[in-house]
Amino acid sequence: MKNRIISTLLFVQFGLLALNAQNENTKVVLITLDGFRWQELFTGADPLLIANKEYVGDTTELKKRFWRDSPIERRNVLMPFLWGEVSKMGQIHGNRNLGSEVDLTNTMWFSYPGYNEILTGKADDQRITSNDKINNPNKTILEIANNDLRYRGKVAGFGSWDVFPFIINEERSGVPVNAGFELAKGNNLTDREKFLNELQPKVPSPWSTVRLDAFTHNYALENMKKEHPSLVYISYGETDDFAHEGEYDAYLKSAHTTDSMIKELWNFTQNDPFYKNNTLFIISTDHGRGTKPLKTWTGHGKEIKGAGSVWLIMFGKGVSPLGEANEGQLYSNRIAPTILKVLGLEFDARQTDGKPINLLSNKN
Numbered sequence: 001m002k003n004r005i006i007s008t009l010l011f012v013q014f015g016l017l018a019l020n021a022q023n024e025n026t027k028v029v030l031i032t033l034d035g036f037r038w039q040e041l042f043t044g045a046d047p048l049l050i051a052n053k054e055y056v057g058d059t060t061e062l063k064k065r066f067w068r069d070s071p072i073e074r075r076n077v078l079m080p081f082l083w084g085e086v087s088k089m090g091q092i093h094g095n096r097n098l099g100s101e102v103d104l105t106n107t108m109w110f111s112y113p114g115y116n117e118i119l120t121g122k123a124d125d126q127r128i129t130s131n132d133k134i135n136n137p138n139k140t141i142l143e144i145a146n147n148d149l150r151y152r153g154k155v156a157g158f159g160s161w162d163v164f165p166f167i168i169n170e171e172r173s174g175v176p177v178n179a180g181f182e183l184a185k186g187n188n189l190t191d192r193e194k195f196l197n198e199l200q201p202k203v204p205s206p207w208s209t210v211r212l213d214a215f216t217h218n219y220a221l222e223n224m225k226k227e228h229p230s231l232v233y234i235s236y237g238e239t240d241d242f243a244h245e246g247e248y249d250a251y252l253k254s255a256h257t258t259d260s261m262i263k264e265l266w267n268f269t270q271n272d273p274f275y276k277n278n279t280l281f282i283i284s285t286d287h288g289r290g291t292k293p294l295k296t297w298t299g300h301g302k303e304i305k306g307a308g309s310v311w312l313i314m315f316g317k318g319v320s321p322l323g324e325a326n327e328g329q330l331y332s333n334r335i336a337p338t339i340l341k342v343l344g345l346e347f348d349a350r351q352t353d354g355k356p357i358n359l360l361s362n363k364n
Contacts (some may be wrong), residue, residue, distance in 0.1 A: 026317055026342050027279040028095060029265060030233045030335070032118065033258055034111065034161070035240030035300060036290045038102075038311045039058030041082075042095040044074020048269055048294055055248035062249045077102070078256055081263035082313065090281075090315025091359075093325040100325040102312045104287065105333045105353060109300050109307040111240070114187045114286030114332070115167050117141075119233070121352030133162075136169045141336045143173035143230050151343065154230040160237030162209045168233075178219050179235075181211050193222050206245070210237045213254065221268065228274045231343065234260040236261070243289060246298050269316075278340055280359075282335060283313040318342065320360045330357065 039046060045066040051059045068074045076083045086092065094102040106113040106123035113128045119140035127137055145151040155175050157168050160179025170177045178184065181200065184193040196218055205211050213236045220234045221362035239256040262283065290296025290304040300307035312330055315321075333354035340347045341356040 004349075024294075025278050026344075027230050027269075027275050028232075028339050028342060029269070029279060029281050029316075030231075030339065031117075031262060031265075031281065031283040032115070032233075032235045033239050033255065033283070033285050034235065034237045035118065035122075035243055035287055035295070036255055036285050037291075038094045038096065038309055039291065040075075040078065040252070040255060041311055042075060042097065042202070043071035044068070044076075044078045046248075046297070049248045049297065050252075052248070052294075055246050057247075057249055062252065064251050072273055078252065079259040081259045081266075085263070085266075086313060086315050089321050090312075090313065090319050091322045091325060092311070092313050093328070094309075094311025095324060096309065098324070098326040098344055100328055101332045102284075102332070103312050104308045104310060105331050107302055109287045109302050109304065111161070111286050112163065112167060114310075115164075115235070116283060117332050118335050119167065121333050121340075121347070121354045122330050123333065123353070131163060133166045135166050135171060136213070140168055140173070141339050141345075142168055142175045142177075142231065142233060144340065144347065145343060146173055146175050148345055151230050151345075154228075155232070156220075156223055156227065156229040157235075158214050158216050159233075159234045159235035160210050160216045161235065162211075164210065164235060177235060178223075179216075180207075184219055184222070190222055190226055196222070207241050210241050212323070213238045213258065217264075221265065224268065224275075225272070228272075234265075243298050248297075248315065251292070266316075278317055280316040280339075281312065281314065282339065284332060284335060285310050314357075314359060318359050322361075 049055055050062055050067055056062050066078055068077055080224060093100050104114060104117060106117050107125055112131045116128045116138060117123050120138045124138055142155050142157055145153040157164060157177040159179035160320055162177035165177045168175055168177050183197040194217060200215050224232060236258050239251055242250040242254055250288045269279045287300045288307045288309040289300050291306050296304050310332060334357050337347055337352050337354050
C-alpha cells in the first residue's frame with residue numbers, strides 16, 4: 001500500500017512538472033484591432049456604406065476591391081487569411097447572426113476601458129473612465145508575466161496609440177512598450193529598426209496621437225526576430241481612427257492590410273525554431289461601433305447601441321480547429337485569465353471576473 005501511494009504521488013508530481021514544462025514552452029501573441037466591428041469581420045463590406053459617397057471617396061474602386069454578392073464572399077476578400085486559413089485551424093467567435101456572442105463587461109465601450117478589460121481580466125468602471133494618459137492602477141497580464149522569473153525580460157508591448165505606455169503602466173511594470181511615435185531603442189538595433197527610426201518621423205500620420213500601423217507592426221516583428229519575447233502584445237489602431245474620420249474606404253483597406261500583417265506574423269512564428277508549433281495567437285478588439293442609425297458606425301461609447309459587441313479569434317498551440325462558432329456567450333474579461341493559464345501563471349481571482357476559456361471546445 002505504501003509503495004502504491006508513493007508511486008501515485010510520483011506520478012502526480014511528474015505530471016505537474018510535465019504540465020509546467022509545457023506551459024513554459026508556450027508563447028503567446030495577443031493582437032487587437034482597435035474598434036473593428038464584428039459586422040465587417042463576419043459579413044465583409046457593409047452594403048449601406050460601401051457605395052455611400054458621404055463616407056467613400058471612390059465608390060467604384062472600393063466596390064471592385066471589396067464588394068461581392070454574398071456576405072461569405074465579401075468577408076473572404078476582406079480578410080483572406082482569417083477566413084482562408086485561420087478558420088480551418090482555429091476558432092472565430094462573435095458572429096451574432098449565428099448566435100455566437102462576445103461582449104465587453106465594462107460599460108464604457110471605448111478604448112482605455114476596453115484594453116484594461118482585455119489585459120487585466122476585469123472591468124474597472126470606477127477608475128478607468130477616460131482615455132487620459134493615467135498610469136493603470138491595475139496589473140495587466142504583461143506585468144504579471146514580467147514579474148515572474150520565468151518570463152522576466154521576455155515580455156513586450158507595441159501599439160499605434162500613444163496611451164499604451166500608461167495602459168500597461170510601463171513605469172511600474174518594467175515592460176518595454178513601443179507605442180505612439182516612439183522609436184526603437186537599444187545598442188543592438190537591426191538595420192531594419194534603424195531604417196524604421198529614420199522613416200517614421202518623415203511619414204506624416206493623419207493623427208497626433210496614433211501612428212500608422214505599418215510602423216507598429218514592423219517594430220514588433222523585428223523585436224520578435226531579435227529578442228524572441230514569450231509574450232508579446234500588438235495593438236493596431238488605424239481601423240478606429242479612420243472610422244472616426246468617417247472614411248469607410250480607408251477603414252476597409254486598413255482591415256485588409258492588417259489581415260496580411262497577421263499572416264506575416266503567423267508565418268514568421270511557424271518558421272522560427274523558438275516559436276514554431278509552440279505559439280498561441282489570440283486576436284480581439286477593444287470595443288464595437290454603432291450600426292443604427294447608419295451614422296453611428298463612426299462612433300462608440302455607452303450611448304451608442306451595439307458598441308459593446310466584440311469578437312474573438314484564437315489559433316495556434318492548444319486550440320482545437322472548431323472554425324466559426326455558432327453558439328455560446330463569451331466576454332472579453334476571459335482573455336487575460338486564458339493567457340495566464342496557458343503560460344502557467346497564477347492570477348488572483350479577486351482581480352479578475354473572468355475564467356479561462358476552454359480552447360478545446362465550444363462549450364465555454
